Amino acid sequence: MPNIVEIAVSDDRFSTLVTAVQVAGLVEALQSPGPFTVFAPLNSAFEKLPPGTITSLVQNPPQLGRILTYHVVSGKYTKADLEKLSELTSLEGTTIRLNFKKNEVKNATAVLTDIEATNGIIHVIDNVILMGP
């Protein structure tokens, strides 16, 4: 079974995410044993952001990294696990609001759930989620 990074790289719909992870220098971290739960935004999610957002983030890897780590949670949570939870603490440090009965991660919707990887699990979401209450 491939690990999280391998899954992402293999799927064209995650190309933006993969580029971002590479720029932010998080590839190694995401290849580590983990396990992690990753909420992976689709390329279309990044396109929804207003112009300039990504460009300025790409210029500043640490800041980009912070946004990306907000999409990663330590531990392996399947959809079934997540349905029981109302929030999770991200690797970034702050919490992510959940409503998985409606497949909602904050203001994003999980369009594809429970993609298993060797070092965790991926849920595909349609919006980039941002830190905040």
Next chain:
Amino acid sequence: MSHPLIQSIWLLPIYTLIGAALSVIWFPGITRRTGPRPAGYINALMSFLAFAHASAALFYAWDNPAVDFTVPWLQVANLDLSIPFHIDPIALTACTVITGLNFLAQVFAIGYLELDWGWARFFSLLAFFEAGMNFLVLNDSLFFGYIALELLTLGTYLLLGLWFNQSLVITGARDAFLTKRVGDLFLLMGVVALLPIAGTWNYTELAIWAETANVDPKVMTLLGLALLAGPMGKCAQFPLHLWLDEAMEGPVPGTILRNSLVVQVGAWVLVKLQPVLALSPTVLNFAIFIGALTAVGGSLIAIAQIDIKRTLSYPTSVLMGCVFIAVGTGNIQAALLLSVSHALGMALMVMSSSAVVWNSVTQDVTQLGGLFSRRPISALSYAVGALGVVAMPPFGGFWAMLQLVEGLRITHPWLAVLVIAVNAMLAFGFTRVFCQVFLGQTTKFTERSPEVHYWMILPMMVVMGLVIHLPLVLSAADVLPNWVEISKDNAVILAWSTLSGIGLAAVIYLSPTISKPVKLPSQSLQDLFAYDFYTPQLYRNTIIGFVAISSKLLSSFDRIGIDGVGNFFGFATLFSGQSLKYSTSGQSQFYMLTIVLGLVGIGLWLCYPLLNVG
């Protein structure tokens, strides 16, 4: 022939008045496109000029006899109102302190009020104030002293009213003006009454007159009490102390001056009048009583205050109470020493506490805490200021208190005990504030509290240096009590009283086992102190109530009684504009014609007898 610098000493008030006048240019109603700060620089410069002049003159006047000269002002009927100047080293020292502290306060203001748009008004009033104080100190006449005090009263009102958008400022300014005015009013009565009796207002001549005066003791008592009222108001003695507390609403640099200098001008007049007051033992006893009452009451109130500025206003009253005791018992030297040590120490404490408030936002000592490590300069300034005020060897306050206790020991032993007790309470109070503000735990309000910028720090450090070196200066001037002659017991007791005050406060306020805020066993007792013995309410229910009610009554009497009687007789309603109603269509010429016809009528009527005769 005295030195030209001394001859021209009357310029001292003029310098700052020029600054005040120039400030008008930068009133925001006049200068709109640029800011008001030049007003501040000019006034500070003028103050410095005055300081330079005063200190240079002091240098030349030292060890020389006093110089007297008069400037004509008004000569009317049998009254000669020329302004007598009496320039002696004491007056010049006072001027040096006044101008020096003023300069430092203005520098402090440049920093403290850096976000204020009212510089022009503020600095011009500060300068006006300084001029008033210099004039008071330099002239030798009770009458002009009264004038200066009145101007200071007005100055207090306006200076306090700087932030006139704020409601408590308005009531504070009002109360300060009225309370001081009451004091001035009695003083005016005294001034008016004194002239026919003594024939002069000159302090020097009054002192000579008092030596041989033979006046009705009853008259002298009344007169003395009236004269005492002025200093009582200025020195914020019970029951006229309320204003100093409310004056804390005003801007800090003004507070520095008020707490340290303005109260001293009252003491100055008191000292000058001492020979006259001494003509009536009742008056002296009253002065002592008021002083003692204020000293004890004020120190108790001070301990119960939570507002950092108010923890400093009451001790000011307390120390002025000690000055009253000193003057009442004839210890003039002690009074002057107390004045000087208090002026410097208090100025330093006000500066330090204000620097804390400036960027910690709150004035509530219970919300402050733990600032020592972040703000050691402010903390040390506060500590040094406090030590300079209370009797802590080797600082100035110690020598002043020692002199006082020494003077009281034989003649008024119980007063000596009282002074020592008051000293202990002061030490307790200052230490309490120090512990609450600078030691202990930080709060949300003090977690981010960097030391303030240099415009405030520099004057603070200069005053700190002055406080520390005051004993050396005094000793060089030969005004300290002679160590050989004084009772070592007194010195030990005094120092011990200070240390016990400090120690007790430190134990109470640093011990984690005693819950904060510290509560007295009786809440009502605590409130009694916290709310200033309910003096504001007392005023409201007595004098203010009386004036309010009588004015209401008289006014209704005027409306219903006097006006009613007039209307009852019916003249008003009889015509009520009916018969004399003017015609709205009439032209001017018509009215003029009426008037002319009227005049002709009067003329004819006057000529009637003539026509008859004819």
Next chain:
Amino acid sequence: MILSALILVPLLGSLIVGFYPGVMSPALSRLVTIGFASISLLLTIAIGVMFDLSHIGLQMQDFLPWLPDLGLNYSLAIDGLSFPLVALTNLLTVLLAFNSSVGLKPGEDLKRPRLFYSLLLLVNSGVIGAFLAQNLMLFFLFYEIELIPFYLLIVIWGSEKREYAATKFLIYTALSGILILAAFLAMNWLTGAASFEYGAIDTTDLSRNTQLVLLALLLVGFGIKTPLVPLHSWLPDAYVESSAPVSIMLGGILSKLGTYGIIRFAVGLFPETWVSVAPLMATIAAITVIYGSFCAIAQTDIKRMVAYSSIGHMGYVILGTAALTPLSMVGVISQMVAHGLILALLFYLIGMIESKVGTRELELLSGLLNPIRGLPMISALLILGAMASAGIPGMVGFVAEFMVFQGSFSAFPIQTLVAIVGTALTAVYFVILLNRTCFGKLDTKGAYYAPVARWEYMPAFILTIVILFLGIQPSWLVRWSQVTSDAIAFVM
């Protein structure tokens, strides 16, 4: 002749403005008025220059027999008592002519400007005549002439209750006139004097009771005008209901006729009897001071407050007159001038506030010291004027009051001390006034006041400068009256 010119110039001006047959624009009539008033003021300055300071008694006499059989002569003269008052009157007239629209609501124009200016000059002429007249009947004539123009001034330019106020004023003043006339006639007949000439009347031979009765008539008559408590009830209504310029004329000019009359005729003609009633008068004076001040404290209309303060301040004049010492008499004359100046300033400023803010109610006013949106200069001058009125040193009020107090203390210590208490009460109501009007926050909802134009400040500035100048350099205030007041005090 220069004294006659003082009367004739404004009279001529009044007639021209009033009777000029063609159309005269308001601006032109204002200019003409300013012109004539300025000529009067210049004449006054000339008199001041020519004035012999060391001369005891009257100078620059003008005498013309008129109806000698009646004892009525045209007889004018001036001395140290009347000169300062003449100067005050002429100064105020010029300033009023300069801005007669003070006190009008925003957007309002002065009604019937020609009539107003004409009456203003007429009043000036009449008052000057009364100050200068040395014949009792002539004085009376001038004194009564005032009545009609003032009635019209109140009733045409006043506010809502103007008719009530005007009628009240008319009746009180008419009563005052009747009493004075009776006294004058009786004096002439009883002493058998050849004429009504001031110098010709000698009452020393009259019996004490007769003198008392005559004096009482005069005191009540002039007391109404002054006014003394309890004869004052016309004053608050007349001052408050009048427009600002008329209030200034009433308070700054007309009320001085009362005190002038008391000093000139009551004291001057019955010196000994005066001394015997002086304690009573001093007491009435002290009561007037306290009464006026207390009533002022209770007012909520700032104009009414100042009107009552005026009652209190005239009390000092009577106190000093009762004491009749050289110092107190200088004080009295100074106080009349000081009061005129300060009252005029205060009424002027209150008029400006009314014009811009639209109200005089303490409850509605606030924050006018605001330098951008308020009326900063008006407020600053108001503070100064109020402090002058409260007797703060450095301004003319203090000097005058102090001379009255010091001069009266030896004669009437208790009354003097009571009057000093009055100054404290003065401070109370002025602080109330200033705190509510100048201090405080502007109301965000309504504080869109029109700015004050520079020329509108001018009268207030000039008054302020005079008040400050005479306060700092009071020699200029007392120099004219010193010899005269010495002489008046000397008669006792």
Next chain:
Amino acid sequence: MTQTLEAPKTKIPPSTHPLAEIIYRLEAGGTMLPDTPENLMQIIGLYKAYAVPMDFYWRDLLYIAEQVFLNPLPWSKYFISDEYLDRENKYSGDNADLRIWRGCGDAHPELREFMAQGELKKNLPNILHHLWHDRINMEFAEECMRSMLWHRDMYKPWNQFDGFLDTDEYKQNCDRVIKAYFKGNPAMLGLYKLFPDMFYEQCRQMSYYSNLGLFWEVMAPVFFEMSDLYDEGKMTSVPAAMDFLVNGIFAIAGRPIYHHVYIKGECFEIIPKSKGFTWLYEAALPYVEAVFYRTAPFRGTKSYNAQAGQVPDSQPDFHYGVLYADKFPVGTAGIPPTFLAQDMLHFLPDYLVEYYKQHCRGEGDTIVQLAVSFQRSMYCVTSAVIQALRAALLYPLDDEDPEHLMANRQFFEAQMDRFLRPEARIRDIQSQEYR
């Protein structure tokens, strides 16, 4: 209110909030400020007038944070070096790292002209203009900085800057820089040995200088560009202005917030960029909270007397920011925003100068009129922040799901709750007559 919006015909019931009409406007993509040409003109004009002094503020703040640093007698801290005047804005100008906005990267020409000539219109040495108080007032900018420093726990835990200043890592960084800065100055080093906390506290203050400087570096070109677009006729409504701001916020959200100090040309990192502090979370949001909402009570209007209780006991209760302030006392003693208003007075666009001449006292009270306009414009900025947060954290305005719309509604209502205080000027700005 001038415009009464009907409750939109949506799937959720009408709001019962007292400010419901404004909430409907926000839900329709509008701002708290009514969309009128007059409002648009005022806010854009004020952005322009604000941007010029702001161009100085950020340069000087960074100059102080990076160059002056802990100088105990920083008498020249307002005399910014040419290097900082010429410094290229990171996001505008030809040499920008990332050119998002048009315009020049170095100091704005109007700013340069004012610095040279002032209101006196004379080319005098800088020091004379400074002494004549004919200058840009940094004091209020510093006060904003102090406000951000002093208010704790704003937007915690998403704002990590505040907490970082208390860590040992930060103190170690400081220690290194302090020792380098005072090298060869035994007196200061001795003092540092005695009272290290005093120096750390000063460093924290300096870090906030840097923080605010970096924040405003972004805002200045945004406002310039908005003014340019308006002048070109490309910005025609208040919501459009807000949208421009929202896009700007997103574009720049990830800009690093850091604190570097330059000692003899050598760069020392007190807060390195690698800490990941961002413009949005560590500067913009705390700034809005500290400056727009909280700040500190003005001496001129509130009593600091502890017994009077006019100063709140807890920091979140502070509500003296631009959205609450009474603008009528501007120009009076004890009203710090006067400094900002005076700065903007110099750079008003001509159309606003004309506009103010026609109202109230014209030139006599322009400073108050512009302060009121400024208040309006900051309500627009706050609207942008609210909408940006809504977009980032909640749902699109045209979302189909009623639950999502309800969440948006609750978010807007919670924001509007802050304006229920009587001091809030939100009701005033609805009327054009408030000026």
